[in-house]
Structures are given as structure tokens and as C-alpha cells.
Amino acid sequence: MMLKFFGQLAEITGKTELSISPEENTEAVINKMKQQFPKLKEQTFQIAVNRIIAKDNQQLEPDSEIAFLPPFAGG
């Protein structure tokens, strides 16, 4: 499944996109990324699944697009 990182999170991971083996839900993805990039633990972020903000621990499909979004700063 495809992950996307934006803003300061892309800086921390050093990537804007990352392909990983499928996970069941958003919590599993987050845990995997926190293990791979420990600095993520200090960051505030939301997850979007297929461009919609995930509430709680959302189930995923293998083709889900999962995005890590730092706090918004538009306007």
C-alpha cells in the first residue's frame, strides 16, 4: 500500500511517498512508521485514507492511499 508524507513529516521520513506491505488498519500503519522513523512519535499528525480524514482505527484495503498530514496552515 502507498503512504504519502507531507510538510515536516516528509522531512522527518526523508520521503514524500513510501510503498509498504499491506496492513489491516491505520493503527498498524502508524506503529510501523513510528518504529521505522522514531521522530514521528514527537509529531502531531492526522491520517487520511483515500483523501478522507480517518477517525479512530480505520480498516484498510490493499489499494488504500494513506497520507500522514501535519497540522494545516492554509489561509
Place this chain on the structure above:
Amino acid sequence: MMLKFFGQLAEITGKTELSISPEENTEAVINKMKQQFPKLKEQTFQIAVNRIIAKDNQQLEPDSEIAFLPPFAGG
């Protein structure tokens, strides 16, 4: 004392300015004008004395500037 008429009130009186003999208060001025221009009785208006809206029956000086103001329509 000097009276000023604006908007539709200037049309009714046929004048934008009118000099009258001094009156004690705004009520007396209004009554005098309603007598002279009976169509004023059908109109909604406020009175300004020296460019400030008069509340109730305001006392006047001989050099007061008295304005008859129809409803505002700015903006």
C-alpha cells in the same frame, strides 16, 4: 434659524434650505413645517440639530442648524 431638507423631503417642500423665525424647540419647528407643507405629515423622518440626531423635543438656539432627514439609504 436655518432649516435643511434632504431627499424626498426636499422634493415635498420644494426647497433644500429655508430660513424661518426662531422657534424654542424641535417640536415647534416640526409643527410649523407640517402646517406649511401638509404632505410632511405622511413622511417618516428624523431631525438633526447641528448635525446630531435630536432625541425627543430638543431645545434650540437661534443659530441652530436644523435638518429634516428621510430614512437613510447608504451602502
Place this chain on the structure above:
Amino acid sequence: MDATNGISKNMTARKKHNVFIEGAISPAFIADSIAKHSTKTNIGAHDIFLGQVRKDEINGKNVYAIEYSTYTEMAEEKFHEIREAAFSKFDLTCMHIYHSNGIVKAGEISLFVFVSSAHRNAAFEACRWIVEEIKANVPIWGKEIFEDETYQWKENTNK
């Protein structure tokens, strides 16, 4: 602190601002006002209100234009009071008010209120407040002129 802001504190009641513009307010004039604020780098938010003349249909006739008139001396005093009150009520960087006098055709702009502040709350609240004050308290009148050259006197609504 900048010079515009200081006006509210330091000057007495006779500082004149030219509010009235003869005829319509042009988009180019508005653009020019906006551009002038690029040097005021403490501004984060502008709120601009524009009043545009509607081609209202009244008893089967369309409004072609509004002819504005005013009690100039009183209107200028009122605009000044509104300006002072806005600066004391809201945390503003600057504000400008322009109103047309004379003929403004349907589709053209007759009122331009431009309020700027560091953060959006103050600009939004002040702009709204100023427009309501102008509509309620400034002696301006408008003749709605129809396409057949008849007319009626406009009255403000609170919508």
C-alpha cells in the same frame, strides 16, 4: 504601531478623510488600495465589503441606476465617529471607507469598506460592524432610477 493606527489616539475630531467619490468606485481603485497595503507587513488579514447596485425589478420596471445624495457635513462627522469607534473597539491596523455620491449604475460599486488587522477575527468583526453603522447612521439617500427615467426613493433593509 503605525501612523494610520495612531490617528485614533492622537488627533482631534477634525481630521478629514475623503470618503465620498463622485460616481462608481472602480475595481482599479480597489486594486490600488489593496496594493498600497503590501508595505504594511504586520497585516495578516483584510476584509473588504463592496456594495453593488442591483438591477431590482419593482412593479415591472428595472432599476437602471441609483443617484446618491448626502448631508455632507453630517455624513463626514458620522464617518469620522465610526472610524474612531472601530479603532477603539477592534484591534485594527488600518481601515478605509469610500462611498459614492451621484449616479451609480446597476452592476457598479457604491460602497467600499476595507479593514485590515494582524489576525482575521478583528478584520471580520470590524468590517461587519462598520457596514451596519454606515447603513443605520450615515445620512445618505438614494434615488432608484428606472429605465423609463421614473424613480423612487430607496430604503435600507436589515438583510
Place this chain on the structure above:
Amino acid sequence: MDATNGISKNMTARKKHNVFIEGAISPAFIADSIAKHSTKTNIGAHDIFLGQVRKDEINGKNVYAIEYSTYTEMAEEKFHEIREAAFSKFDLTCMHIYHSNGIVKAGEISLFVFVSSAHRNAAFEACRWIVEEIKANVPIWGKEIFEDETYQWKENTNK
């Protein structure tokens, strides 16, 4: 009824509006948008919000520019949702939203929200609502770049 208004009812979710502009939004662009509305003679009120980049001082350093970036596909969907919701919540004639992408210097404009209605209430309320929605829900990020070329990531406040 006009064509712009009809969008909210008649079109499905994929109608694209170009919201993002590369770099700053110019006063001339704003003037041009205003001028285009003179043919919409059912409009009586416009409310325009402009976000301008502040030269904030942070730890003794001044912000020179903000570099905006976005999650384009999600942002476009969010802008579309905001647009649809605004037309259904408020009695609007038309609305336009533009946001910068890339570098915008202090004093320049990065957000332009333009809302028009027959009467002022709807324009004022919708404009405010739209700006809050954009700040809260659209995935846009900004790097505050200082004069010495260091930077920090901006976070929105609710002021």
C-alpha cells in the same frame, strides 16, 4: 438564477475549479475578478477576505516569505466540499476561492475568498464560514522562511 449558482444543484462531485495559484495573488487579479461581477446585476453585496503574509518576528528573526505546499488531490476535494456546503447553507449568487502554492513574500496575498449575494448578511456569514473551513480542513502547509534562509513550519491559530 445564474449559471454559477446552478453548479451547487446540477453538477456532480467532479467539477474542477482552479483554486491554486502559483505564487502570490496580485491586486490586479482581484480587480479583474471584481470587474467580472458587474454583469451579475442581482448581486448587492460582496465580501472579500484576503490573507496576507506577515513579516512576523520569531526569536529575533523576521519572516521573509512563506512557501506553501499541499496535498493537491485532497485539497481540491475539500475546496469542492466547502463550495457545495456554502451554496447550500447560504443564499449566495457566486463564490470564488484562490490559494497560493509555492513562495509568497511578506506583504503579499496568499488567500482570496470572494463571496457575493443579493443582500449583505449571506455574503458576510458565508465568507467568514468559508475562511474558517479552509483553515481547519484543507491540507495546506506553510514553511515560514526567515531572512537568513532558516525556516520553521507555520501553524494556524484561531485568531
